[in-house]
Amino acid sequence: MTTQAIVIGAGIVGAACAAALAQRGAKVLVLDDGRGGATGAGMGHLVAMDDNPAELALTHYSLGLWQGLRAQLPERCAYRGCGTLWLAADEQEMALAMGKQALLAEQGVASEALGTQRLAQLEPMLRAGLAGALKVPGDAIVYAPAAAAWLLQQAAGVTLRPATVQAVQGRQVTLQGGERLAADIVVLANGFGAKALLPALALRPKKGHLLITDRYPGRVSHQLVELGYAASAHHSEGTSVAFNVQARPTGQLLVGSSRQFDTLETRVEPAVLARMLARAVAYLPALAGLNAIRAWTGFRAATPDGLPMLGEHPEQPGLWLALGHEGLGVTTAPGSAQLLCALMFGNAPLIDARPYAPGRFAEGQAA
Amino acid sequence: MIIYLDQHAVEVPGGITVAAALAYAGSSASRRSCTGQHRAPFCGMGVCQECRMQIDGQRRLACQTLCRPGMQVERSG
Numbered sequence: 001m002t003t004q005a006i007v008i009g010a011g012i013v014g015a016a017c018a019a020a021l022a023q024r025g026a027k028v029l030v031l032d033d034g035r036g037g038a039t040g041a042g043m044g045h046l047v048a049m050d051d052n053p054a055e056l057a058l059t060h061y062s063l064g065l066w067q068g069l070r071a072q073l074p075e076r077c078a079y080r081g082c083g084t085l086w087l088a089a090d091e092q093e094m095a096l097a098m099g100k101q102a103l104l105a106e107q108g109v110a111s112e113a114l115g116t117q118r119l120a121q122l123e124p125m126l127r128a129g130l131a132g133a134l135k136v137p138g139d140a141i142v143y144a145p146a147a148a149a150w151l152l153q154q155a156a157g158v159t160l161r162p163a164t165v166q167a168v169q170g171r172q173v174t175l176q177g178g179e180r181l182a183a184d185i186v187v188l189a190n191g192f193g194a195k196a197l198l199p200a201l202a203l204r205p206k207k208g209h210l211l212i213t214d215r216y217p218g219r220v221s222h223q224l225v226e227l228g229y230a231a232s233a234h235h236s237e238g239t240s241v242a243f244n245v246q247a248r249p250t251g252q253l254l255v256g257s258s259r260q261f262d263t264l265e266t267r268v269e270p271a272v273l274a275r276m277l278a279r280a281v282a283y284l285p286a287l288a289g290l291n292a293i294r295a296w297t298g299f300r301a302a303t304p305d306g307l308p309m310l311g312e313h314p315e316q317p318g319l320w321l322a323l324g325h326e327g328l329g330v331t332t333a334p335g336s337a338q339l340l341c342a343l344m345f346g347n348a349p350l351i352d353a354r355p356y357a358p359g360r361f362a363e364g365q366a367a
Numbered sequence: 368m369i370i371y372l373d374q375h376a377v378e379v380p381g382g383i384t385v386a387a388a389l390a391y392a393g394s395s396a397s398r399r400s401c402t403g404q405h406r407a408p409f410c411g412m413g414v415c416q417e418c419r420m421q422i423d424g425q426r427r428l429a430c431q432t433l434c435r436p437g438m439q440v441e442r443s444g
């Protein structure tokens with residue numbers, strides 16, 4: 001018998017889950033009301049992150065899956081294998097780069113250490129005198145909203161229905177207006193929107209600012225990130241900024257990044273944007289003379305340990321969670337989807353699923 | 368006064384913006400989109416960014432820039 005599945009959320013994670021379910025022969029109904037989420041707001045950097053072994057396992061696994069999709073992705077998905085340069089400002093950071101290289105190598109992620117001169121040759125727009133960089137050539141970029149739409153389109157047996165989900169209970173879904181739906185499998189993949197449906201979930205919003213320039217082709221060719229980025233991204237409770245710049249295929253420079261907890265105010269905050277840009281200009285002085293055309297904000301759905309929740313709801317059989325992808329959900333969507341499907345269909349996942357078990361946060365830790 | 372639009376001399380009244388000068392010169396197109404479509408000034412108040420052009424060697428908003436004698440204005444790609 002055909003498995004009937006409902007996926008709530010058509011962002012990159014919901015789309016990847018729907019495609020993976022369809023691959024296994026399920027009939028999938030995807031529900032999304034078009035309010036939008038992190039997928040349309042983020043940067044779409046596909047990056048091996050090594051903050052902890054589980055994060056590296058999931059990002060590395062997912063990068064391989066993205067590479068497998070690469071040949072099929074239409075041009076509008078703007079996939080580019082540009083690689084990442086992790087920038088080291090001084091010798092101390094260069095030592096961090098070497099540590100990172102060793103960690104990545106343990107998981108089979110190739111990287112190359114670059115000295116001052118080689119870095120200046122590769123990215124002449126960077127300020128002179130940086131100590132060097134770690135180049136991770138397997139990293140890439142993708143335009144996530146287009147990739148999400150494509151994942152849904154190309155899968156056989158997937159229907160997208162515009163609808164607002166008002167409640168979920170196990171295998172039952174209630175839509176706004178009162179209509180009730182049921183399926184063998186319900187996947188909750190609506191990003192931070194899940195908090196309104198299941199308030200006990202350990203999810204917090206982490207606001208981010210981004211800014212994009214006019215087109216200036218050929219100035220930057222890799223995704224450029226300062227080595228202090230991981231520290232800013234994960235270990236700070238206050239507002240933090242880090243240098244992170246992506247060269248869009250159009251020649252535009254997409255400038256990040258900032259992190260703020262516990263606000264749902266969508267407005268661009270000039271003070272935060274100013275800090276973020278000052279940081280960016282410290283690395284790319286000539287950026288100050290370029291024109292920005294837009295700035296916006298988005299919200300990452302963060303769990304207490306920064307890892308997503310992937311698995312069946314501990315108290316609601318039939319309800320599967322694909323949530324809490326924080327600042328890495330575009331990268332990790334395909335790996336998360338495969339892992340979740342393996343658990344659903346009783347296959348052994350290719351990476352250890354335990355670090356992402358939704359039940360790992362004890363009651364009361366939800367704040 | 369004379370300004371140069373894509374290297375062609377155009378006579379425009381003093382005191383008008385480059386966006387107005389485009390209309391004056393007969394085609395309000397300011398630039399092309401990534402897919403090659405023409406774009407033109409839209410909001411007229413520095414918000415929509417549709418009027419960005421190369422003006423005297425710098426990327427500027429045509430609706431926020433007053434014409435100056437001899438100004439070089441290029442429709443950017």
Ligand SMILES: Cc1cc2nc3c(=O)[nH]c(=O)nc-3n(C[C@H](O)[C@H](O)[C@H](O)COP(=O)(O)OP(=O)(O)OC[C@H]3O[C@@H](n4cnc5c(N)ncnc54)[C@H](O)[C@@H]3O)c2cc1C
Nearest residue numbers: 011013036037038039042045165191193208298329330331
């Ligand atoms: C500023 C910023 C930069 C980022 N940069 C990167 C990056 O470089 N690399 C990376 O990998 N990740 C990045 N991320 C993270 C990444 O964008 C997210 O982790 C990812 O997009 C999450 O996808 P999602 O599908 O889980 O959720 P979302 O994209 O939030 O999708 C949720 C969907 O559910 C729908 N929805 C919500 N509630 C309901 C409801 N009740 N009923 C019906 N529909 C509903 C919404 O309309 C939406 O389409 C960034 C995020 C931000 C904010």
Ligand code: FES
Nearest residue numbers: 409411413416430
């Ligand atoms: S016309 Fe909108 S910014 Fe100039």
